[in-house]
Amino acid sequence: MKKSNFIIPLSFIVHILIINLTLYAYTPETYLNGYSILYYNLTWLITTYSLNFYPTARRDGFMSNFKSFVILFIIYGLVYFTSFVFFGMYSYKPMYLVLVYLLICFLLTLFRVLFYWAKNLYRTKGYNSVSVVVIGKDKNLQKLRRIFDNPEFGYRYMGYFDNVKSNSPSCLGDIESSFNYIFENNVEEVYCMASKLSKAEIQYLMKIADNSLKRIKIIPDNKELFSRAMSLELYGAVPILNLRASPLDLDYSNLIKRIFDVLFSSMIILFILSWLIPIVFILMKIDSKGPLFFKQQRHGVNRDIFWCYKFRSMTKSTTSDTQMATKNDVRVTRLGRILRNTSIDELPQFFNVLMGDMSVVGPRPHMVVHTQQYESSVDKYLVRHFLKPGITGLAQIQGCRGEIVNRSDIVNRVRYDIFYMEKWSLALDAKIVFLTVYNALKGEERAY
Template structure:
C-alpha cells in the first residue's frame, strides 16, 4: 500500500507547534522556562504514544479514534496542571483551562482539515491501493461496499473464484490469479478462507511474502460476527473475541468512573441536599410509608443491587413484580409529579456514587423482568456487560417506561447493546444533554 511515511511525523510536529505557540502567546508566564517547555512537549509525546494515537489505517476517518483524542485531552490536562501545582507561581485555573480549550480546539480543527483534504485527494485518484479478492462468498458484497468508498482510496480490480461468473469484476479461476497479480502490480490481496484450500492459501502467502505484497485473510463465513469483535493472539493461534468492548480498557473504565464520581457528588451536594427534605415531607403528607423506594435490580454482570428512587406509589405488594402503567391507580399525586419530571430518579445518584450504577448506561430492570426477558429477547443479557445507568441511549430515543408490546423491549435491548459496543465519553455527554432537554420539554411515556 502506498502510504506516506511523513503523515505521522508531520502531524506530531503540527500538534507540538499548536501547543507551544498557544502557550507562548496566551500564557507566557507559566510557559517560558526550559523545564516547562520540555515537560509540556515530552508529556504530549508520552501520552499520545501510550494511547497509540498516531498510527493510522487506510480505513480510518475523523471519528474512528475520536475517543482516543478525548482521552488524550483529559490526561494531558491532568499532566498540565500537575506541572503548575509543583511550581511557585500565581495562575488562574479558569484561564489555564481556557488556554487548553484553545489548544485542544485547534488540534481538533487541524485533525478535521487533515481528513477532509485526505478524502478529497483520494476521491480525485491520489494515494490509491489496488486490491483483488481471491474467492467469492456472501461477504464479498459487504467488503465491496468498503472498497467503493472513494475517500478510503481503494481501487478494486475484481475477484477470482472457481465458480465462473458473467460479472464484469470476475477475473478467472483461482489457479490463474498469480500471473494476474504480477501483471497488474496488485498491492493488497484479500483471501476468502471459506473458498480456498490450505495449499492455495499457502501458495498465495508465499507469493505475497516473496513479492512485497500485503495479504489479508477473511475468516470462514459463519455469520457470527459482531460490531465489537477483535482478534487476539494466543501464541501464534488467532482467537476471535466477539465482545471486545470499549469499557474493557482501564483508561475507559477509570475515566467513566471518575466522571460518575464527580457528577454524582455535585448532584448530591447541590441538589439532593435540599431536595430530599422537601420531597420527603410531601411524600409523607400524602401517604404512609418510606420516603425512598428501594428495589433489587440486576446490574453489571447481572449482579443484584438495591436501586433507590423517591417513592411515587402507595405501598403495595406488586411493587417488585408489576411495572408502572398508564393511569396506574397505585400512583400518588406527588408521585405523578415527580415521575413526570423524572425527579423520582435523582436518588440513584447515590447508587452512582457507591459504584452500583453509572450516570449513563442501560437502565436496570427489576429481577423478575430480567428473568423473563433473558429467555424471550435475543442477546438481552449483553446489556449487562456495562453498569446500568440513570439514563441511557434507549431512554433518549423514546424507549423508556412501560413495555406495551414486545417490540418495545426488543428495540430497547438493541439500543442498549449498541451503547455497550460503541461507548465513548462524547456519547455519554450527548445522552446527558438529550436527557435534560427531554425532561424540560416533557416526555409522553414519563408516567
C-alpha cells in the same frame, strides 16, 4: 471474566502521588500556583490515555508497552520543563530541574517494576485466575497453551473439546458435549477454533454467549467472515476475535467512565439532592403515608443483584416487585405523579452511582422478575448485563422508556443498549446526559 478492577485506578493514583509529592518536595514554588497543579495532573491524564500507557490485557508484560513508556517520559518532560516558563517560575537552575524530573522518571519506573512483580507473584499463587476451555483442536492450540500455561498471566486451562477422539487427559470430549460442560463447570472464557467448527456450530455458540452471559472468543481461519462488531487480539502470534467487543473492555476506559460517574454524581448529590431531599420529604409526608425512599432489587453488571433507590412515588403495594407502572396507575400518589413526570424520582440513584452499583449512563436496570422473563424470551437480552446499569441511557433518549406494552418495546431497548455498549465514548455519555436533561425539561409522553 475476573478482573482486578482496582489495579488501573491504583496505578494511576500512585503515579499522580509520585509526581505531586516529588514536585512539592523539590519545587515547592509549583504548589503556590493552582493552575500549574491542574496543568501537571491533567496533562498526565491526557497523555497516558492517548498512549494507552496503562496495561489493559491479562497478557501484558513489563516490556509490552516499553515504546509508550519512553514516549510518555519524553512528552511529559516537555510538559514539565515548559511549565516553568509558562507559569513564570524562574528561581530554579535548569540542571536542578533536570535532576528532579529524572527522579520522577526513576520513581515511576520503580513502581512499575514493583507493580509487575507483585501482580505476577499474586497470579502464580493461583489468585485472579480465569477458567478457559478451547473448542476444536488445530495447530494454534499448542501456541495458546504456552499462553494459558504461563502462571504469570493467570489463566486456568481446563482442557479442549474436539470430534477427533484422543487419549490425552486434556481432551474433555467431543464438541457437542462442550455446551453442557461450559455451564456445569462455570467456564468464564471459551476459545473456539473456527477451522474445526461448522457455520451452524459457530452460530449456536454465538447464541449461547449472547443468552447466557458468557464471553466467547474465536480463533479465525481464512474462510470465516463475521459481520458483528468484534475486536482482534494477539495471544503471542495467535490472532483471536473477541465477540461483543466494547471500548469499555479496556480498564482505562472503565477508569475514565468511573471518574465521570463519581464527579457527576457527587455534584448532583451536593448541589441538588442536599436541598431537594428535605423538600420532597416534607411534601411526601403531607401527601401520603410511607417512607421517603423506595428500594427494589435489580439486576446489575454480570447479573449481580443490588438495591436500586428511588423517591417513593406510589402507595405500598404487593405488586411493586412484579408490575411496572402503567398510564394512570392508581398506585401512583399525587406527588408521585409529579416526581415521575419530571423523572425526579430517579435522582436517588446517584447514590447507587457513587457506591458503584450503577453508572450515570448505561442500560436501565429491570426488576428481577422481568430479567428472568426476558432472558429466555428475548434474544441477546443478557448482553446488556455486560455493563453497569445506568440512570439514563441511549434507549431512554430514543423514547424507549416506561411501560413495556408489546415485544417490540423490549427488543428495541436491547438493540439500543447493545449499540451503546459497542460504540461507547465519553462524548456519547455527555450527549446522552444532555439530551436526558433536555427531554425532562420539555416533558416526555411515556414518563408516568
